[in-house]
Amino acid sequence: MTAARKLKRWYVIHTWSSLICTAFLLLICVTGLPLVFRDEINQWLQPHQYQALPADTPMANLDRVAQASRAMYPGQLIASMFIDDDEPQIMVWMVPSFEQMRADPDVMHAIRFDARTAQVLETEGDAAARRKTFIDIMLALHRDLFLDLPGELFMGLMAVLFVLAIVSGVLLYGPFMKKLPFGTVRAERSARVKWLDLHNMLGIVVLAWTLVVGLTGVMNELSTPLFALWQRTDVQTLLASYRGRSVPEQGSLPSVQAAFDTAQRAVPGMRLTSAVFPGNPFGSPYHYLFWSEGDSSLTSRLLTPVLVDANSGQLSAVVGMPWYLRALEVSRPLHFGDYGGMPLKILWALLDLITIVILGSGLYLWIARRRHQSARLARIVTAHEQQAAAGVLR
Known part of the structure; x- marks a missing residue:
């Protein structure tokens, strides 16, 4: 030619x-x-006000947050908790049942707590009731x-x-x-x-x-099928040895705070940002699933899952992420440029x-x-x- x-x-x-x-x-x-x-836009459009407390005020006990959540919605289940690393807040996501959540994830609704006092700051309805923000x-x-x-x-x-x-x-x-x-x-x-x-x-x-x-845009658009691939392969292999074991009811779960502390000890130098409760379709039937991230701007998008046994409260595994999910995690901050201030x-x-x-x-x-x-x-x-x-x- x-x-x-x-x-x-x-x-x-x-x-x-x-x-x-x-x-x-x-x-x-x-x-x-x-x-x-x-x-910056979210903070401008929806500013959050918090009680003035010393900077070194410790985080509230997660068991106390869980108890308050169940008291507000008796009969419902905690799907996950998100511990914000930018603001002193904890978001608790609740569902009527995991079967309904599996059929329609939009049934989740949230309670926003002050992360230091466990005071309820706001309640949000499910996706149909929530007003979409500009972002x-x-x-x-x-x-x-x-x-x-x-x-x-x-x-x-x-x-x-x-x-x-x-x-x-x-x-x-x-x-x-x-x-x-x-x-x-x-x-x-x-x-x-x-x-x-x-x-x-x-x-x-x-x-x-x-x-x-x-x-990086191509990688980001593939996030859903890539995570689904990971769940069907590595995660299923990891959970194979637990099949046949009893799945604990949420009322008989071990302390989420104790599980949080166990997971934190397993990943020193990292921050735990969320706890996915046993039974959640996006987690494990047999474990608390904690997601941890690096504590610097460059590593804050590199996530490591930690599994804590939902029967014994003991550490089960610190899970290594496959290369394609690591590539996805690296691509996100590069795509939006939000890792350098x-x-x-x-x-x-x-x-x-x-x-x-x-x-x-x-x-x-x-x-x-x-x-x-x-x-x-x-x-x-x-x-x-x-x-x-x-x-x-x-």
Whole structure:
């Protein structure tokens, strides 16, 4: 295949991969902008007020929190507890039964406690009763277009096309710009040529960032099937030796605080952020499942599960995560740029805005080229008709 044919093929790939995903990529970039600052926006829109206590006030006993939760909703079950590491709060998620939760996870509802005093701060209804926040809407549009798994897979495909558009654009940039200095924008030429140069220059400038965001976007959209794969393989193998054992009723579970302390001793230097109760469809029938994370900004997204036996209260296992879930965990902070504080968030937002300009200019260039071709064809047809008319007159 000649070099010219290869370039033509890459041009076709770049054009159509870009066109197919542009509208959805614009949506992803526009919704991604507030998601970079989601913590700050949530705090601004829904500020939480807490009792002023010394910074070293210890966390309330989790058994006390569990007892208060069951007293508020007799007959219901605790599905999980979330111990916030940003605010002094504990979220307790409750369900009418695990069978109902398995059929419809939206039956979960929450109680928000002060993590230091175990005082109830707020109660939330189930998903149908809860009002979606601005960030909830942005995240749903960004992740799955409100279509759950089919939407996630579709947006993952759009991210794949975005990566393909980036790679093909790089392969076209070298031959296109070989006679021009790097970053040239021919301002004296037509608007279409100026936007073409700007489109190419900005694309190369943010190349590394867009490639990282595109690839991590693909990984993030695969999170649901990847976790399902882990549950069907590694988790089932781990739980195989427990099959046939009695599944304890929630009222006879060992102390959740004692289980928490046992899990914390098993992962020194890490923070326990959530406790999934036995029977929860997203946990184990035979264990408390504690999720722990690193205590630095770089390791805070690396999660390690810890299993504590729900009969004896003894440590069962510190579970190693498979490589594909580790890759997923690393991809999340890289995708949103939320691991380096406000300076990195501002940089991510600026790069996002540049990407919006690139996508918009690419769409403009395609439309302008189509108009140019249509006008050229119209001129040819007019000239042909004039020549034919002239021949008839002769």
